[in-house]
Amino acid sequence: MTNCSFCEKPAVYVNPISRLAYCKRHFIEYFERKVRRTMRKYNMLSEDEHIVVATSGGKDSLSLLHILVKLSRKNPKWRITAVLIDEGIKGYRERTVENLVKYAEIRGIPYVVAGFKEYIGMTLDDIIEEGRRRGLPYMPCSYCGVFRRHVLNQVAREVRATVIATAHNMDDIVQTYLMNIISNSWERVSALTPVRSEESGGFIKRIKPFYEVPEKESALYAILNNLVKPEFIQCPYVKYNVRFTVRRMLNELEDKYPGAKYGLLRSLQAIVPVLKGRVDSRSRYNCLVCDEPSSQKVCRACLYKMQLGLLEAEKIGFILDKAKSDKALASLLKYYSSNSNSEKVL
């Protein structure tokens, strides 16, 4: 039996780097202290905020919701709304929705469940089928990521949030970092910061309070607080995901060389200021169709919708009309139409 380094009770966690052991009580204290410190260090929240917590109902997001709800007791001017994006993945999402609803209802926390079906026009399952039928070249996770972000922004604006908190943990961040190095996407690397805010374009500030938290710690926090049951629920589309392989590789590296993931996080933090001003990561436009901030004149979500036949005819007419006198827009639309076998989309 391993004992806690602080009180001799049975340990539930040994930090692989410091080798300190923590019992349940001391682990929870350690975890919350780390998250509070991260939030302070990066100036994530002010005294008066309406925080939208992007909650999937999984371990990370319920841990985030739990700790923010706990902290809000000491910050009376914080309002919290949990937002769950229901992509419509049969046999998967229903189960995590239940976790959130149960959690929020017991504690009286306002929550919104926003479906792809109502906001995009189709469930993710149907989008993937339609994309395949039309010969579109995208992986399930591409649609999901783009549309999820789009719907989350929309809902956050509808509820008048001042900030969106997401539960991306250190593992997520370093995996994305490595994936973007592999694909030579430095503008995406420069966006991997703990806080994202933009003065213009109605972009709502985004924060990642778990930026320095390993996935295992946030999972353990969820389990020790009874937020989720130790059962394995996996998205059926995950096998199509590059992240799947990168994650495995990084965890094997971490086991051999404890601290490797922290090292990558530090490497990311060192490169971001160097990239500043050299790669263009800021959204310069507001999408002509939906008005969301975008790096192109029409945002990715609207381009996907167009290719899937989910954009209304008058909106397509409007952008085609604009494209007549706008070469950049015309070539963007051409690119997106030549990316599919269905040129009839346009």
Add this chain to the structure above:
Amino acid sequence: MVMRVVVIRVKILETNQQVELDVKSTTVRELLLRLGLTLSEHIVFKNGEVITEDDIVEDNSEVVVFTVKSGG
């Protein structure tokens, strides 16, 4: 030769597998290694309680291995 009848039973939630290991005692770390599972992705339970990778699992015990990775 004496036949050993006591083993460590491991339930792996991710793959829904039940594995029996014929070892007298082992640390959780070695156990995961033998099963080809990484330390950073797994939490191990014994009798419903979380145990650490430094803990020792003995003959005739049952452990549950929970994979921490996010859904997708």
